[in-house]
Amino acid sequence: MEQSTQNPESAQQNQDIGQGRGVYISTYGCQMNVNDTERMYSLLEMQNFTPVDKPEDASLIIINSCSVREKPVHKVYSEVGTFRKMKEKNPGLKIGVGGCVGQQEKENLIKNQPMIDFVFGTDQIDSLPNLVAETFTGPKERRVNAKFEHRAPYHIETMVRNPGVATFVNITKGCDNFCTFCVVPYTRGREKSRPLQHILTDIQHLVKRGVKEVTLLGQNVNSYKAEEGLDFADLLAKVARETDIERIRYTTSHPKDFNQKLADTMAAHQDKIMEYIHLPFQSGNSRILDRMNRNYTREHYLEKIEMLKKTIPNLVLSTDIIVGFPGETEEEFMDTVTMVEQVGFETIFAFKYSPRPFTKAAKFEDQVQEEVKTERLNRLFDAHDKMAFELVKRYEGQTMKVLVEQADREVGKVQGRSTGNKLVHFLGSQDLIGKTVDVKITKAFPAVFRGELIQ
Numbered sequence: 001m002e003q004s005t006q007n008p009e010s011a012q013q014n015q016d017i018g019q020g021r022g023v024y025i026s027t028y029g030c031q032m033n034v035n036d037t038e039r040m041y042s043l044l045e046m047q048n049f050t051p052v053d054k055p056e057d058a059s060l061i062i063i064n065s066c067s068v069r070e071k072p073v074h075k076v077y078s079e080v081g082t083f084r085k086m087k088e089k090n091p092g093l094k095i096g097v098g099g100c101v102g103q104q105e106k107e108n109l110i111k112n113q114p115m116i117d118f119v120f121g122t123d124q125i126d127s128l129p130n131l132v133a134e135t136f137t138g139p140k141e142r143r144v145n146a147k148f149e150h151r152a153p154y155h156i157e158t159m160v161r162n163p164g165v166a167t168f169v170n171i172t173k174g175c176d177n178f179c180t181f182c183v184v185p186y187t188r189g190r191e192k193s194r195p196l197q198h199i200l201t202d203i204q205h206l207v208k209r210g211v212k213e214v215t216l217l218g219q220n221v222n223s224y225k226a227e228e229g230l231d232f233a234d235l236l237a238k239v240a241r242e243t244d245i246e247r248i249r250y251t252t253s254h255p256k257d258f259n260q261k262l263a264d265t266m267a268a269h270q271d272k273i274m275e276y277i278h279l280p281f282q283s284g285n286s287r288i289l290d291r292m293n294r295n296y297t298r299e300h301y302l303e304k305i306e307m308l309k310k311t312i313p314n315l316v317l318s319t320d321i322i323v324g325f326p327g328e329t330e331e332e333f334m335d336t337v338t339m340v341e342q343v344g345f346e347t348i349f350a351f352k353y354s355p356r357p358f359t360k361a362a363k364f365e366d367q368v369q370e371e372v373k374t375e376r377l378n379r380l381f382d383a384h385d386k387m388a389f390e391l392v393k394r395y396e397g398q399t400m401k402v403l404v405e406q407a408d409r410e411v412g413k414v415q416g417r418s419t420g421n422k423l424v425h426f427l428g429s430q431d432l433i434g435k436t437v438d439v440k441i442t443k444a445f446p447a448v449f450r451g452e453l454i455q
């Protein structure tokens, strides 16, 4: 049997190891992990494993973990605890941990958690079939550590089982920014860009499978660099011009690297590149931004926002925020609140600072007390709610182009996304899935709209 070109490390090897066995993957964290989980399922299906919906039905459970804050890390350990009981009833059950906690803890996970059979790093997904085969065929008590080094070059085609209408395409992996709070550069390694032509071909393959919208994915997409010397704006323009994809989005952007050229490219291709930008500012105070190593000030950020609003009509913005970063005073926190109000973010993703292994900020001495962080987070959400519900009322009565993605939970309804990335629910038949239709908005909440189909 020939080896798969997508998977040089032989998904085909031990091809029947999954025969009669179910696999369940529990996924945490960002879209990178969601894509990685899809890749894992695809590779394991080639070994004849059957994906199952409940861990109770599985012979193989993989936890694809996230380490960005302490909470998701705790979830890994509590899940391992739950699976332990299953293993007592079913000793043949194998449990593996991948993702960012796997990368971070490496062999320690196996040492400290007797229920875990194997651990593997974020860049070792293509080795999973071999690893799983080894786990199932080795001596009964065998426990396996995969490799943890990061790999180059970076040429992986998107592997999604059911891409649906909208899907994600990796364009960079890793990160070189070393924000002082962030573990990602340690769990995902140095930043690498995928070759440009490879991305274009990948997207065109997805189009042939019925995909209408792609979101280009990376920790900092703005620093994408193609071998030909082309940058992220050039990539966006090429995807718009040279593929048949209908809609293009991307995430995440870094304010220090967002430039006029990129904004101009978005404006020039507004029929295809959606007018939505997720631009994390993290803190509204320049001293804290400096301590975070973000490489911009409050003023720089606001200047970029002005430039973007001027260049891209109807721009919708969202952001990520951290409260209670070490040393943050009440006044400095208030700078974050006023920033949210001043920019007029319709949606925000805000988190309490969580000290992470290896990071500089975890060693800062002026850590903020947990109660203070909680109180600030609540106040930030309250301030945002007060503003955002009012802000989005202007959409009521407007007609929007909605790409229908799937049937709604409510019978007779479907749901899709507006060009500004709002989830829109409306009465309509499932034949509309994959089509772009006009919908009049009848009720607007900050992230979700209700509307009526215009026939």
Ligand code: SAH
Pocket: 068, 069, 181, 182, 183, 184, 218, 219, 220, 252, 253, 254, 280, 282, 320, 321, 322, 351, 352, 353, 354, 355, 356
């Ligand atoms: N690459 C993206 C985001 C990566 S992580 C960027 O540069 O913006 C997603 C979000 O998690 C971050 O934007 C940040 O707001 C939050 N985050 C990261 N590390 C954190 C930590 N140690 N504590 C709390 N929130 C954190």
Ligand code: SF4
Pocket: 175, 176, 177, 178, 179, 182, 183, 184, 185, 219, 220, 254
């Ligand atoms: Fe983390 Fe900063 Fe890199 Fe984003 S840019 S992944 S926050 S280090």
Ligand code: F3S
Pocket: 028, 029, 030, 031, 032, 033, 065, 066, 067, 068, 099, 100, 183, 184, 187, 188
């Ligand atoms: Fe979490 Fe790793 Fe993504 S830490 S947010 S899964 S890159």
